[in-house]
Amino acid sequence: MKIELRAIQKSFGSLEALKPFSLTIPSGTFVSLLGPSGCGKTTLLRIIAGLEEADSGTIKMNDQIIYSNEKNIHLPPQKRGIGMVFQDFALWPHMTVFENVAYSLKATGKKKGLREKVDQALENVQLGDYRERYPHQLSGGQQQRVAIARAIANDPAVILMDEPLSALDATLRDEMRILLQSLVKRLNMTAIYVTHDQNEAMSMSDYVVVMNAGTLLQEGTPEDIYRYPQTKEVAAFIGKGTIWDGHLQTQGDETYLKVEADLCFPLTNNTAKIIHNEPCTIVVRPEHVRLSQLMFNGAQTGVIESVSFLGERYEVTFRVGQKEKRLFAYSYERFTPGQQIYFTILADSIHFIQPLGGITNETA
Incomplete structure (x- = not known):
């Protein structure tokens, strides 16, 4: 029917x-x-x-x-x-x-x-x-x-x-x-x-x-x-995730997402027409964040805030940058609150919410 x-x-x-x-x-x-x-x-x-x-x-x-x-x-x-x-x-x-x-x-x-x-x-x-x-x-x-x-x-x-x-x-x-x-x-x-x-x-x-x-x-x-998700409201209501406002930066042929002065992420596969310093809003899901206790190429640092055991994996909350922005991740490895960790965000999994900056591509 x-x-x-x-x-x-x-x-x-x-x-x-x-x-x-x-x-x-x-x-x-x-x-x-x-x-x-x-x-x-x-x-x-x-x-x-x-x-x-x-x-x-x-x-x-x-x-x-x-x-x-x-x-x-x-x-x-x-x-x-x-x-x-x-x-x-x-x-x-x-x-x-x-x-x-x-x-x-x-x-x-x-x-x-x-x-x-x-x-x-x-x-x-x-x-x-x-x-x-x-x-x-x-x-x-x-x-x-x-x-x-x-x-x-x-x-x-x-x-x-x-x-x-x-x-x-x-x-x-x-x-x-x-x-x-x-x-x-x-x-x-x-x-x-x-x-x-x-x-x-x-x-x-x-x-x-x-x-x-x-x-x-x-x-x-x-x-x-x-x-x-097409809006912040939907992104916040559906599933775990991090929602950040930031600006797109260009340097030569490279594009970056700048969240704070000390928090910047390289982007790949960008097909949108980029205007330097264009505002945007992004959604990062926990499964698209990679954590490690060891330093690796391109990693940034954070401090573990909380760890929850979910049975098949851990849900990890950690703080990044001088303003201590919160980021969520999943891990099969146990971490300890207060511990310094290294992380990166999978660039091709960052989703741009359309209203800010007119970004319409699903991945950047």
Whole structure:
């Protein structure tokens, strides 16, 4: 089910929750709406579901208009072919697992083959043996599976999920991520997933939509969002990284990035037209910084600030230059806070954010 949003706008009194917002979601894709609390992502999800009405704009599903303020079209939620999974599970405590899942079918008048549909939905979430239990007899992860089974029992073309894993512990979240991904693909649904957790968004999604203050900052594959953020805001919100303002310097045929008077890095593969002393903003990801306890050609020095063990590697924070700017790196070698180290940044991995200086090349 392809979903098209055109100029969707929503205000609550003087608060503009969504500024004119346009987005196309291809059929069969898993799309995450990612952003901080209050950015408008849940409001947008509820508008798509029909639980909230936009002030203006148009929503289409496979070229059928389901909402248009101008044409006075507002298809009710039960007729949109949408399943919804909420953050708080929203299960009826006095109903069994079977009855909770069956409720969505009864509410939409789809009683034919009800038992078979409920049984299939429960099998899809691996709860076939839990039909007669009540919600209080289930773990948090099992309750969320019931909520998912209820959402897919109607065989919806679209499933909407509002931070469905936030109430679960880390291990359960990992298990549920895998389940949700496999279900969406196996059942060929279009999924829209609201989260403020970048790890969830990046690991689960075909596409990520980064939002803030009711606006769309950037959309793309997880890889593109991570590697080529278009704004400081996106770069800071997605993944670890160092964001520096600096100036491009030229000396003969060589180009350098000058961050501070004593902090300068050579650049390679530069295809942009360089103006001497042109301002720019760069993003350096930790995996593109090389550390060593021994001096090597072209290295600069820094002082270790902190070291965190992540299991497969260490996350290292260190200070560089007279103004002690912070830089992040990964290492398979253990360092000690206060220790002097030598480092270099892989020049062809530095990403330039476009707005400052007009730099449009992805690597410099």
